[in-house]
Amino acid sequence: MSRHTPLPVTRTRRALALLPLLGTIALTAACTTSEDPPGSAPATTAPATASASASTPPTDPPSPSASTPVTIPTSAFVELPAELRKSPRRTTPVEEALPKLCANEFGTGGRQVTASAAMTVTYQKAGEPSSNVPQGMIHQTIFTFDGDGASGYLGRLRTAVRACPSYDQSGYRVTVKSQALPGVGDEALLLTRTWPETSLNGERTGGTASSQTAVARVDSTVTVFDDQGWEGASGNPAILDRVVRDGVRVIDAWQR
Secondary structure (H helix, E strand, O other), X not given: OOOOOOOOHHHHHXXXXXXXXXXXXXXXXXXXXXXXXXXXXXXXXXXXXXXXXXXXXXXOOOOHHHHOOXXXXXXXXXXXXXXXXXXXXXXXXXXXXXXXOOOOOOOOOHHHEEEEEEEEEEEOOOOOOOOOOOOEEEEEEEEEEOOXXXXXXXXXXXXXXXXXXXXXXXXXXXXXXXXXXXXXXXXXXXXXXXXXXXXXXXXXEEEEEEEEEEEEEEOOEEEEEEEXXXXXXXXXXXXXXXXXXXXXXXXXXXXX
């Protein structure tokens, strides 16, 4: 004999009446709930953003190079011909390679710089015996930029140089003159610094000494060449001019 007690007729009718309602609720839940496909990130709601006003220009999309690491190889730097090379080129910290005038005019790359590196070459006069002291050193710095950062760098540098016609260094007055350097890269600038010449003992000779710094842009790359004469003597403008033009060609080949 079964011990199961049958439900009263009234309760049985109520249970049967609830079945269609439960089916409707289950169907509604199935239609309004979905799962992310395997391997996808959870869906998130994007925050609301304010629309730009009519006077605000639209922002350009980020350049692909902004997130791509840039490496400046040794082959991107100029190498002196054998007759002018006193010693092989060597790596130099960027902050030591860049010249300083009234302030840090050459260190204004900003956030658009994607890479920077510097090397130094030591030169001699062609045909001089190896026992002679070098004539000077040329520090070359290379910056790569994102977007229009390279042309912006040249613009800021020109403004800073115009604001610094002279400055004091080691007790002497150094004058600065700048001029365009035609036929070099996409644009180029040449700075000439002049100061009272002194002997090895630090005594004034009555003459003047000078050195030059050249800055050239090749597409989105800027290179700075700073010529320093040996032990405070004058640099060699002819050698610097050759190095600058050779260096721009090397960078142009690297970028291709």
